[in-house]
Amino acid sequence: MMNLQKTNIFSNITTMTYRNLLKTLHNPDKILDVIFQPIIFMLMFGYLFGGAIAGNVHAYLPTIVPGILMQALISAASGSGSQISDDFHSGIYDRLKSLPIANITPLAGQLLADILRLFIAAIASLTTGFLMGWRPGAGFGWVVLVVLLDIFLGWSLSWIFALYGILAKGSTMVESVSLITMLLLTFLSSAFVPVSTLPHPMKILVSFNPVSYVIQASRLMLNQGVWSSQAWVVLISGILxxxxxxxxxxFTYTHKS
Structure with missing residues (x-):
């Protein structure tokens, strides 16, 4: 009997995961966040600023690819908050509560779907960089490791955005705050420009930005094949x-739903 219940819960979570993925694919705004945004930013930043910052696009790609990758994952992670908020305020969760499923199933399905959304965003970012001429100096194995590490951190951020989505009064507010958060975390980091070129006050802000650690760890792994202290910081931070x-x-979800 217990095994049957576990099977049913797993089946229900899988169904909710599939439902959330379909919701992403059928919503132009969500597709923009997951697929088109990293492609557009990679092309725009690479071709507009590559020559000014690094001399040419090819020389700029080792700098910008890890930055765009992390930006895409933060944007994809923030989507969980808006989707949860939208479901709460549209009455979808009230309908789901009436079904013979575990109360936690909709939230679990959303967070599991986020892993796949993060993977799609990572593939879109790296594929665009590859087509522009970027090649990882450390080899394909380190690319896989960077993707896994960054997706893990992005998924950990999904829990924060999900909590905000539960507490927020509307999905529009969630989307606005998520966009501002993504822009601040990425632009006030070492994602797009060398830190040495920044004014001293900006250097201080960048040094305290956790995204800078992620990007620096990714660059060292992709370009040199080194698992650095920054990588350990990223891994431990995600776990915490x-x-x-x-x-x-x-807790918040179960008491509010």
Whole structure:
């Protein structure tokens, strides 16, 4: 009987994951966040600023590819908050509560779908960079490791955005705050320009920005094949974020739903 219940829960979560993926694919705004945004930013930043910053596009790609990758993952992670908020305020969760499924199933389906959304965003970013001429100096194995590490961190951020989506009064507010958060975290980091070119106050802000650690770790792995201290910081930070926000998000969700 217990095994049957576990099978049903797994089947329900899988169904909700599929439902959330379809919602992303059928919503132009969500497709823009996951697929088109990283492609557009990679092309725009690469061809507009590559010559001014690094001399040419090819020389700029090792700098910008890890930056656009992280930007795309933050944007994709923020989508969980707006989707959850939209479902809460449109009455979808009230309908789901009436179904014979576990109460946590819709939230679990959303967070599981986020992993696939993050993977799609990562592939869109790296594929665009590859087509522009970027080649990882450390080889394909390190690319896989960077993708896994960055997706793990992006998924940990999904729990924060999910919590905000549960608490927010509307999906529009969630989308606005998510966009501002994404822009601040990426533009006030080492994602697009060398830190040495920044004014001293900006250097201080960049040094305290956690995204800078992610990007620096990714660059070292992609270009030199080195698992640095920054990579350990990223991994430990992701674990800590999940340890804090996963129980808090589940608690808030179960009491509000």
């Amino acid at each position: 974020v999940i340890s804090v926000f996963a129980p808090l998000t589940v």
